[in-house]
Amino acid sequence: MRWVFQKHIPSNIFQNLTNIPEVVAQILYNRGISGQKTMEEFLEPDYDEGIHDPFLFRDMEKAVARIQKAIRDKEKIVAHGDYDADGVCGAAVLVDGLRQLGAQVEAYLPHREREGYGVNKETVRQLAKNGTNLIITADCGISNQPEIELARELGMDVIVTDHHHEPLQMPTAAYAIINPSVSTETYPFRGLAGVGVAFKLISALYQKDNGKTVPKGAEKWLLDLVAISTITDMMPLLGENRVLVKYGLIVLRKTRRFGLHALAQAVNTPIEKFDTDHIGFRIGPRLNAAGRLQHADIAFQAMITKSAGEAQKLAQRLEQINNDRRLVTELISTEVEQQLGEVAPEQKALFAFGNNWPIGVVGLVAGKVAQKYNRPVFILGEVDGNIVASGRSVPELNIVEVLQASAKYYAKYGGHAAACGFTLKYKEDFDEWKQFMHDLIKEKLDGADTTQMLKVESEIRLTDITWELWQFLEKLAPFGQAHPKPVYAARQVTVQQVKALGKTGKHLRLVVEQGGMTKQSVGFGFGEWSQKLSPGQKIDIAFTVDLNEWNGQRELQLKILDIHV
Template sequence: MLQAKARWNIGEADEPAVKTLSQQLGLSPLLSRLLVVRGMTDTTHAAEFLDGGTDHIHDPYLLDGMERAVRRIRQALESGERIRIYGDYDADGVSSTTLMVYLLRQLDCTFDYYIPHRVTEGYGLNTGAMNEAHKQGIGLIITVDTGISAVEEIAHAASLGIDVIVTDHHEPPEVLPEAFALINPKKPGCPYPYKHLAGVGVALKLAQALLGRWPEELLPYAAIGTVADLMPLTEENRMIVKMGLQQMRTTSNSGIKALLAVAGIPLREVTSTHIGFALGPRINASGRLLSADTAVKLLTTEDDREAERLAGELDLLNKERQRIVDEMAKEAFAQVERQRQESGILPRAIVLAQEDWNVGVIGIVASKIVDRYYRPTVILGIDRESGMAKGSARSIAGFDMHKALTHCEDLMDHYGGHYMAAGMTLDSGQLGEFARRLDQLAGEWLQPQDFLPLLQADAECDFSEITLESILDLEKLGPFGTGNPSPRFVFRGVKLSDLRTMGKEQQHLKLSLKGAGETASALEAVAFNKGTLSDWITPNARIDLLGELSVNEWNGVRRPQILMQDLQVTDPQLFDWRGTPKPGRKVADLCERLQRRPQGHDHLPPAVVVFRSWISAELREAAQGCALWYCDLEGHLHPAGGLAGSLPLHEARDIVLYHLPERLEQLHAVAVQAGAAERYYAAWGGAEDKNASQLPDRSQFKLVYGALAGSGEGSGTIPSLTARTRLAPEIVRFILDVFTELGFVEVQGENCRLLPVREKKDLTASLLYRSRMDRSEVEERLLYTTARELLGILSSTAHHTTIMMEGIL
């Protein structure tokens, strides 16, 4: 077995509705099924989703404050008043600022733009910037992607005679600023029907109102900000991004073309995925590490050479950003593990802080912590001089981060954000109480299952449905992103024909798969950054996997491919260690690999089962982190060291069968008691040594008995007996085990002594002796079978013995 890292929630489709859509709209069954799963059972609704356009765009004047804002801007245009665009330094803020630049250029007005520096000024409006605007003769400020919480700053601007129009999409606080106009679809009482516009989406609606038409030329910038800010790609947002991508593929914008070129993306093939993973990070890198001005200049320049230079700068900044993130993430992971080690548990909400952490990338690090541990997470950088901590938060389903921060607002100087992401500033002296409160809220709001990621799949699918045509057909559901994810499918019971790792550090996993049935077609599946899973999958495994479909093109050949998000093996697996020269090393390596397993998998140590009463020093050393068990000839299990006292065999997930058993019944007994076993490791250590399975003759038994009787007071050590008899150590130990069973000898560690003999017993009275006589059957069944057959023996004996025991009970 191999546990999935997440819970899988698989959609179910009403098959009659699927058939109706397929017939009436001429769609493939696979596409029809996805539409039904996603709630589009009506043919009209489905057709509108697939082919709809601007008829889904809402009237911008439904936004409360829009009419007042338009009137004020037109007044500024008529009087030649200087206007300042006030933006934010993330990709949404940059694209919002860019959109407004192009809008005001069209309107032929006097304007400039201003974006505060992330480190020296922080997020949002500040009084220093208001003072500078006053000195420079600015009469009107239009904010984009910011301003909804700037109560004091906007009041200060008003005292200087500056009107402020706020366009924002963040959660409104209880007290709103008294701006000249405040446009935010989330504002209490605002009748606008769609509440999930990005900051750039709100700016686009202002442009629509001012121009009196749908501004198609501005849609590429709206698409960039909407995708990069992880807004749901539903309803109006989906139309903005869909139409924006169409415009982008034929754009003449020098900056967009240069940015796509440096990212290696053909202009005509750009998708929402490219925005999210290539354009967005490079635009964000500008504001994270230096100034967002570079990104705005890139997107607003008309000089191709300047665009190429600026795109190169952003690309270098992004690489530097990646390096900084990697270093900070390692430090953050180490902090989490220290917290877990000190308290014995993982916090329900993770709060990490350190001096001089780069506040420009703390949000990315928070996302990495969530990816690994799946806990609401806050990462803060502490300013060494002021002692102030500036943080960024990322959340999980079921935990409203903005609401949680509101419960802690008395601890903070400033905060703002959304359900899943937020930012805050507070004194570092408050961090302990801040962490305590967030952890308490997580305990109150979340159930145990909420701490396991939830992966949504649209449907179960068969390999026969996966063709190039069907994959391309699915693109009609796009663009894909938050709220409208790329379709995901579950494939059950897939045969594994090949498994390998790839990448510079072998960090990626590649599987060659074959569906059920002899004529099923083969398909490749790739899992990025999951190379370590190769250690937990056997060549004979049948796999369930969850993933997205894609087209892999190599040397001009196009093939369907699965991009895996998760996988599981539902049946026990057997790892074939037979023939390993030093199985003790394999045991030690297994312990280390189990400890390194990522969050979402159990961290139980393995159980090592031996079938000999004596255990070598090498094995004891290797198995210090294991539960060591001895199975006697009768099939009874006895703790033999390590962690056996705290880990019962029936709880163990990984079980190493270290020695070849003397009797098949011993193996049966282990299989029955190992009720939770997911993985067996058959080492059969010592089986390669012929002495370990040889049946000594009666003269050798007499030789050992005589040597022991001839020693002082009938006692001695095993090494001394080995030296005196010149027999192999394995032979001597076997003879002593037989004598012990017959009551002739007592063995403690390496020491042994004769016991008084009360009655004569033949060697055949020893079960161990008789078992060794029948050794050939054990070797035939356990040494000379395939791994699949060996697993079948374990599974069938466990099932058969369980039935027998149930019958007896």
């Protein structure tokens, strides 16, 4: 793996800082943050200062007025979410928030395979038939111009809350559009998750309510869901998102939601200890699993139930579905690897197709394959005679721009720079589309270095790894997309002890020394190195700094990410 070191913080910037160690200042500089005041604000974010006024959205006044009318006139409102964790939590934020204001609101979540992503025309017809007056989308809608046009024809208004990339054809029939990713939007922060946009809408409604119906500040109780989805949807944990997630974790640790307490029990972790890793690797996958293999409504009900007993049953169902998801993912990954065979350097994009692959899981497989080969990957399957796909990209390629350049092939598509989903218009176009995509991606990646790389914040010595550094790392949290756990490199450390861990020796335990400082380290998946290393050997290591707690003892240890000899 190629290590890429960040540009060293200029001495004129660091010399003007006080009480911020250089290893910490380097991290902040790498995130585009410089100057004493902005660094201190990042380390100690303030909620009131860090959250933007929701009415900075250009259509927010219009949207709020329409919802207020719906509440006054007792109109039927439907919160139309999506089948992933962001769409589930976004719908839950809308339903919980609106019900507190006295709205008559229900949620609708689509079935991934039967209805696909976003708003479906048949769904629109059914909602109209059921007497719906107002549809508010969560995490979808921006790419649904024909469906929203149909809704208007059938007498329903649609307020779009979404965060996905601006499509070539905007939903001009929408009553209001609240999406920070739209090029003409006036809102100052572009990185909100779908749930974050829904939260801004509820915040605006509560601001207008001014304590008459709900207590001032009551919207903060929704931040547990905002944190979960912002992390799970891999949105950048910088700017406003950092504040939402930092305070959302505080709310999560004291959440009133029975479903989250039940899930915490299921993953055997006290909820008061939850951090971004627990959400990203334990809670998020369970919420996503429902929509991947069964129906997202299971996850939605878990988030809004007022019954502890029902929460336990729903958490158990999510646990079982997630176990099934793991098994199916592993099976499909094996089949994909068999299809790909030996990947040649000239293959700039990878494709795999399976008739019986659950479409809800192929995105996970695409992500694993893209990470392994550091190439854009498209995993396709067939649903009701249509070819449906999930794609994952690499940092050098915006996958939505690729889809826009090949838009003639799709019945529908959407996504972010790093991930996408689409349905081909015609099955018989598959081979032509595949060649077109490969040529297009090859052209866009021409000259790009696609070998696997590891971004390293800075080189440090083991003597720099102190409890003072750990205290600053805790202030730098929460970590996630665009603000990962700092990766450090230490050169010419001496191996003192080496041992394979786990029943099959899959993992590695190392004790390393440098300058008289000894550190314990662990490398997950590095078991083979136990046969390559020996005491006294000098190596370079890339790692993160973690806290290891056992039997009441606390110790800083290194989590190895790569080894160079």
